[in-house]
Amino acid sequence: MNLPELKGVPPDVLREQFREQGLPAYRADQIASWVYGRGIEDPEQMTDLPQELRERLNESWRFRSLDVLRADHSTDGTIKAALRADDAAVVEAVLIPEEDRTTLCVSTQVGCPLACSFCATGALGFGRNLRSAEIVDQLCRMAELLPEGRRITNVVFMGMGEPLLNLPQVIPAVRTLLHPKGFAMAPRRVTVSTAGVVPQIAPLLEAIPVNLAVSLHAATDEVRDVLVPLNKRFPLDVLLGTLRGLPRLSRRHPVFFEYTLIEGVNDSVEDARRLVRLLEGLPSKLNLIPMNEHGDSDYRPPAPEVASRFMGVLVRGGLTTTLRRSRGSDIDAACGQLAVRQLPEERPAGRKPAAPQAAPGRASSG
Numbered sequence: 113m114n115l116p117e118l119k120g121v122p123p124d125v126l127r128e129q130f131r132e133q134g135l136p137a138y139r140a141d142q143i144a145s146w147v148y149g150r151g152i153e154d155p156e157q158m159t160d161l162p163q164e165l166r167e168r169l170n171e172s173w174r175f176r177s178l179d180v181l182r183a184d185h186s187t188d189g190t191i192k193a194a195l196r197a198d199d200a201a202v203v204e205a206v207l208i209p210e211e212d213r214t215t216l217c218v219s220t221q222v223g224c225p226l227a228c229s230f231c232a233t234g235a236l237g238f239g240r241n242l243r244s245a246e247i248v249d250q251l252c253r254m255a256e257l258l259p260e261g262r263r264i265t266n267v268v269f270m271g272m273g274e275p276l277l278n279l280p281q282v283i284p285a286v287r288t289l290l291h292p293k294g295f296a297m298a299p300r301r302v303t304v305s306t307a308g309v310v311p312q313i314a315p316l317l318e319a320i321p322v323n324l325a326v327s328l329h330a331a332t333d334e335v336r337d338v339l340v341p342l343n344k345r346f347p348l349d350v351l352l353g354t355l356r357g358l359p360r361l362s363r364r365h366p367v368f369f370e371y372t373l374i375e376g377v378n379d380s381v382e383d384a385r386r387l388v389r390l391l392e393g394l395p396s397k398l399n400l401i402p403m404n405e406h407g408d409s410d411y412r413p414p415a416p417e418v419a420s421r422f423m424g425v426l427v428r429g430g431l432t433t434t435l436r437r438s439r440g441s442d443i444d445a446a447c448g449q450l451a452v453r454q455l456p457e458e459r460p461a462g463r464k465p466a467a468p469q470a471a472p473g474r475a476s477s478g
């Protein structure tokens with residue numbers, strides 16, 4: 113059934129399409145309210161639409177793009193789900209409930225072509241880009257897994273894949289998240305993460321006013337070349353120079369940096385000092401994430417006192433820094449662990465990258 117996917121069309125574009133087809137634009141708004149506001153995907157249940165239109169919708173659109181294949185519940189409340197598309201591709205999404213918010217981490221690709229050496233998704237290789245509707249449908253499917261009374265308040269594009277390599281599908285999906293007739297989320301509650309696809313950073317922020325997160329993970333090119341091989345194309349000075357040139361950065365709109373702390377690789381005092389120098393004057397917030405171990409990598413997290421010492425150097429250096437508590441690691445739902453591990457037969461058919469290189473030593477001693 114090759115019908116167009118309704119969730120791939122942002123609500124404002126749907127209005128336009130209705131107008132062009134001679135249908136009242138407010139009907140498009142009604143449909144969006146049913147789908148995104150009330151989670152109804154069967155046109156027969158859209159009771160304020162005329163019967164003729166309900167039938168037409170049934171014949172012309174697909175309302176659902178993913179199914180929940182499996183959901184795992186962590187002891188800390190985190191929920192990870194494997195979601196299957198119509199071609200049997202499987203991606204994962206993670207819900208992270210906290211006291212005052214519920215964050216959904218969504219995927220943008222099946223697998224990932226960037227092969228970061230600490231990341232289980234990178235070890236899968238690349239399957240395909242997700243379509244916009246499949247990105248949006250992750251919100252719909254995951255919302256159904258939440259306990260009564262909970263709703264998704266924040267969305268981070270930090271699941272499987274590199275969002276900036278799939279921008280033509282990510283942008284319409286974010287538009288649906290932000291649109292008042294879509295999920296009506298405030299832009300500050302949506303964060304798109306990149307490993308550093310430099311040419312796409314400005315186009316992303318020109319198209320949609322979301323938070324930008326950058327997976328940094330190292331303070332030298334020597335180490336980052338191994339952890340994030342994309343660094344060989346866009347080294348640190350190019351990446352950080354691009355970020356410094358962004359027009360709308362301020363204390364209120366900082367860049368969010370992610371830094372996975374790996375024992376003996378990037379956790380020295382000298383690394384922390386370098387980070388302070390690298391990020392000096394750049395409006396930013398830094399998230400330290402102790403490495404989450406998984407079977408595709410030999411990397412380990414540093415001892416808690418090493419992580420605390422690292423953070424201390426950053427804080428004293430004036431960087432706004434948080435040391436993130438790992439969530440969902442008992443169900444392989446933490447950062448860098450998404451790999452559809454429970455379904456080996458469902459893994460995307462894609463390039464399997466070479467085994468990760470050995471971890472580099474520190475570039476120099478502290």
Ligand code: SF4
Pocket residue numbers: 224225226227228231232233234235271272273274307327
């Ligand atoms: S860390 Fe992100 S960009 Fe790197 S391989 Fe994993 S999913 Fe891809």
